Amino acid sequence: MEAVEKLGPELGIAATCAALSVSRATFYRHHTRQKPAVQRKGSPRALGAPEREAVLSALHAPRFADKAPAEVYATLLDEGIYLCSERTMYRVLAENQEVRERRNQLRHPRYKKPELLATGPNQVWSWDITKLRGPAKWTYFQLYVLLDIFSRYVVGWLIADRESSALAKRLIAESCRRQHVARDQLTVHADRGTSMTSKNLALLLADLGITKSHSRPHVSNDNPFSEAQFKTLKYRPDFPGRFGSVQDARAFGRVFFPWYNDVHRHAGLALLTPADVHYDRATARLAARATTLAVAHRAHPERFVKGLPLPAQPPRSVWINPPPNPLGPTAPSPCGSASARAKSERAASEPGSIDLERRQLNRA
Numbered sequence: 001m002e003a004v005e006k007l008g009p010e011l012g013i014a015a016t017c018a019a020l021s022v023s024r025a026t027f028y029r030h031h032t033r034q035k036p037a038v039q040r041k042g043s044p045r046a047l048g049a050p051e052r053e054a055v056l057s058a059l060h061a062p063r064f065a066d067k068a069p070a071e072v073y074a075t076l077l078d079e080g081i082y083l084c085s086e087r088t089m090y091r092v093l094a095e096n097q098e099v100r101e102r103r104n105q106l107r108h109p110r111y112k113k114p115e116l117l118a119t120g121p122n123q124v125w126s127w128d129i130t131k132l133r134g135p136a137k138w139t140y141f142q143l144y145v146l147l148d149i150f151s152r153y154v155v156g157w158l159i160a161d162r163e164s165s166a167l168a169k170r171l172i173a174e175s176c177r178r179q180h181v182a183r184d185q186l187t188v189h190a191d192r193g194t195s196m197t198s199k200n201l202a203l204l205l206a207d208l209g210i211t212k213s214h215s216r217p218h219v220s221n222d223n224p225f226s227e228a229q230f231k232t233l234k235y236r237p238d239f240p241g242r243f244g245s246v247q248d249a250r251a252f253g254r255v256f257f258p259w260y261n262d263v264h265r266h267a268g269l270a271l272l273t274p275a276d277v278h279y280d281r282a283t284a285r286l287a288a289r290a291t292t293l294a295v296a297h298r299a300h301p302e303r304f305v306k307g308l309p310l311p312a313q314p315p316r317s318v319w320i321n322p323p324p325n326p327l328g329p330t331a332p333s334p335c336g337s338a339s340a341r342a343k344s345e346r347a348a349s350e351p352g353s354i355d356l357e358r359r360q361l362n363r364a
Contacts, residue, residue: 005031047084047092055083055092069093111216116189116320118150121278122179124187124320125155127172128226129163129195130233132249133242141249143233144168146175149189149225150318151278152266154257155179159249165198172201176208183209189320191215191223222321232260270312277314286311 004027007016017024047055058064064072069089076083084092093099118124126147131140142163146156156175160167172188188205190196192214205212215222233239233256243249261278265271269282276282289311297308 047088051084052092052095055089056096058083059089059093059098113216113321114189114213114222115323116149116187116213117317117322118148118319119317121148121151121153121280122155122181122186124149124189124318125175126189126223126225126320127168127196128190128223128230129168129193130230132159135242135244141243141246143249143253144171145226145229146171147225147229148274148278149320151274152225152229152269153261153274153278154229157253157257159246159253161246163193163195165195165200168195168198169201169204172210173204173208176210181208181210184211185209187211187213189213189215189223192217224320229260232264268315270314272314282314286313 003020004013004016004022011019013027014024016022017027058076059069059072064075067075069086073086073089083089090099116124126149127145130143130145132143134140142160144156144158144160144167145154147153148155155178156171158167158171176186186208188210190213195201196214202212220227236256240252243252260274262273262275265273269277270286272282272285276285293309293311297304
């Protein structure tokens with residue numbers, strides 16, 4: 001750097017840096033760091049130290065302790081005293097860290113992001129309430145849905161003409177009884193609606209030994225499974241624009257929810273139904289799919305350019321807001337895609353006969 005500084009004015013900075021293989025950016029950065037800081041001269045209009053002390057003493061006077069600088073300025077001016085401008089009073093107070101909001105204003109609490117993990121059914125339930133349009137404008141029915149996030153199985157639902165914590169309490173208690181939920185087994189996650197945060201519901205969850213969890217305010221991503229289920233409901237071709245009565249809405253629910261649980265093939269479950277995953281029928285379903293694919297492969301192996309096809313696998317764990325991966329973005333996620341999981345788990349998931357057949361085909 002010293003050579004560039006000496007030769008640069010004569011030969012040119014660019015030529016000198018090129019000859020010495022020094023980056024011009026590095027030279028200029030080094031040169032800028034070595035420049036001494038230029039001290040700015042104070043304004044001739046600025047108050048001296050004794051004058052600033054006098055202003056601060058006047059503002060600290062008991063009669064001005066609870067008054068704004070504008071009032072202090074006007075009061076002193078009416079008394080024939082001029083110390084400084086109103087803006088200078090603010091500057092003097094700011095230098096002494098004495099400018100702040102005096103009112104006790106509302107400050108929003110910091111809500112922790114919920115991080116929930118389910119590795120099997122009846123570990124984490126998500127529930128929410130959505131509105132169904134009634135027969136007339138501004139009339140609605142309330143649909144309560146309890147959803148198991150691991151299996152996407154609707155464990156309970158209720159349609160009423162109002163939103164009530166008592167109805168939510170009854171729904172959760174009845175669903176826990178039907179699913180044989182034990183104490184300290186289940187976490188129930190919901191948003192922060194009045195029914196979800198009611199005292200009656202909190203007492204019920206405590207009595208049943210259920211952990212409660214809530215979304216952050218105005219963050220729909222904290223309750224994604226319930227939101228997705230409501231979308232599936234309202235995007236059905238036979239979903240009506242309005243329901244004629246609460247009985248009409250309940251009749252629709254009695255058709256929709258059995259279809260959703262037992263017939264609907266969920267994309268997030270490797271196209272298994274929620275009931276298959278919830279009641280541990282997934283292993284048999286996947287074994288049957290693997291057998292069918294093996295038969296098709298034996299009949300026409302030339303059609304499968306990547307070898308013996310395998311059925312996609314459902315996730316082994318499901319998260320609401322998974323924590324940051326400490327291994328970095330390239331590490332496999334516990335909720336990775338079905339194809340990635342299938343490739344990584346082939347050795348463990350394939351039957352021995354299928355694995356043997358694959359080795360024989362590869363040798364051929």
